[in-house]
Amino acid sequence: MVHQLPIIDFSDFENRSSIIAQEVLYACKTIGFFYVVNHSIPKEMIQDAFSLSKKFYDLPLEKKEEVSIQNNRGYTGLFVQKLDPDSQKQGDHKEAFNFGPFIDGKYDYPLPGVFDTSKDQLEQFSRACHATIVQILETFAIALEIPEEEGGRDYFSRTHNYYEQDCAQTLRFLKYPKGVESTYKEPVRAGAHTDYGSITLLFQKDIGGLEVQASRTEWISAPVIENAILVNVGGVFDFWSNGLLKSTMHRVTHMPEHQMFDRYSIACFGQPTRNTPLNAIPSKLIPKERPFYPEIPEHLQDKILTSGDYLQLRLDAAYENSKQTLK
Ligand SMILES: O=C(O)CCC(=O)C(=O)O
Numbered sequence: 001m002v003h004q005l006p007i008i009d010f011s012d013f014e015n016r017s018s019i020i021a022q023e024v025l026y027a028c029k030t031i032g033f034f035y036v037v038n039h040s041i042p043k044e045m046i047q048d049a050f051s052l053s054k055k056f057y058d059l060p061l062e063k064k065e066e067v068s069i070q071n072n073r074g075y076t077g078l079f080v081q082k083l084d085p086d087s088q089k090q091g092d093h094k095e096a097f098n099f100g101p102f103i104d105g106k107y108d109y110p111l112p113g114v115f116d117t118s119k120d121q122l123e124q125f126s127r128a129c130h131a132t133i134v135q136i137l138e139t140f141a142i143a144l145e146i147p148e149e150e151g152g153r154d155y156f157s158r159t160h161n162y163y164e165q166d167c168a169q170t171l172r173f174l175k176y177p178k179g180v181e182s183t184y185k186e187p188v189r190a191g192a193h194t195d196y197g198s199i200t201l202l203f204q205k206d207i208g209g210l211e212v213q214a215s216r217t218e219w220i221s222a223p224v225i226e227n228a229i230l231v232n233v234g235g236v237f238d239f240w241s242n243g244l245l246k247s248t249m250h251r252v253t254h255m256p257e258h259q260m261f262d263r264y265s266i267a268c269f270g271q272p273t274r275n276t277p278l279n280a281i282p283s284k285l286i287p288k289e290r291p292f293y294p295e296i297p298e299h300l301q302d303k304i305l306t307s308g309d310y311l312q313l314r315l316d317a318a319y320e321n322s323k324q325t326l327k
């Protein structure tokens, strides 16, 4: 069993890519989570994103509700999302705002004024996240030894083109408001779940609370590590790789400091463009047989799903009362 999440150094990426790729593959075959240090997203850019997030959450509720979630973009209030519908009575005790991509300052979903006036900053951050996701996708292709004629190290990253019309990357600002114990009775603040996309980047600020499932019965903490990005494999990759890359359950639990302090985090969910078929990956390391995936209906288990099909199945399960149709 893994007792601590691995920390992988991405410095000098071009020269060290094959060593980094082996470390990433090992982490993803075992616990499915790792921290990246010496990544290429400037510290100030991350701090500025957190400041912007706070500015939005400080708005009155009515203002936030004017941009309520539609097509998986926009604001979700407290208790709306239920990440673990089988065991949660109430929804998650958190607020979230989902952004899609920004293309040269343009976006096609409702944005409140605080974000619209900072759209250049948001675009830079969203693209910096995308660049880091691309690096990680390259490490997958290198470690899986995808043949050159199949696309080599670009095999996965070419399906995540930021410029494509249907680029589905989701950037998400999260807030877990302080003082929860008195009003909220669930044992967790965000239910146990696996992510839906390909790769998730998570930025935590000051306050921990995230836990990762290390075995059937044990959870280990994923503490805040200064200047590190926490990375995990999402459901798309677990399914696409026939279970080689693990999309591991995680949750946000109560911690004593949550009484006194709001917890902010930022997630960026990489997602292959929606029409990407999740068909056999050309690598001898990929298992031939696909394991059973409980989140996929019986009749679709052996079918080649597209990335969009997969995402829609997961969204249907998570937002039981407000259907999030993808465009
Ligand atoms: O807020 C966190 O630390 C985790 C959020 C998360 O797991 C998610 O939104 O999928």
Ligand SMILES: [Fe+2]
Residues within 6 Å of the ligand: 193, 194, 195, 250
């Ligand atoms: Fe998650």
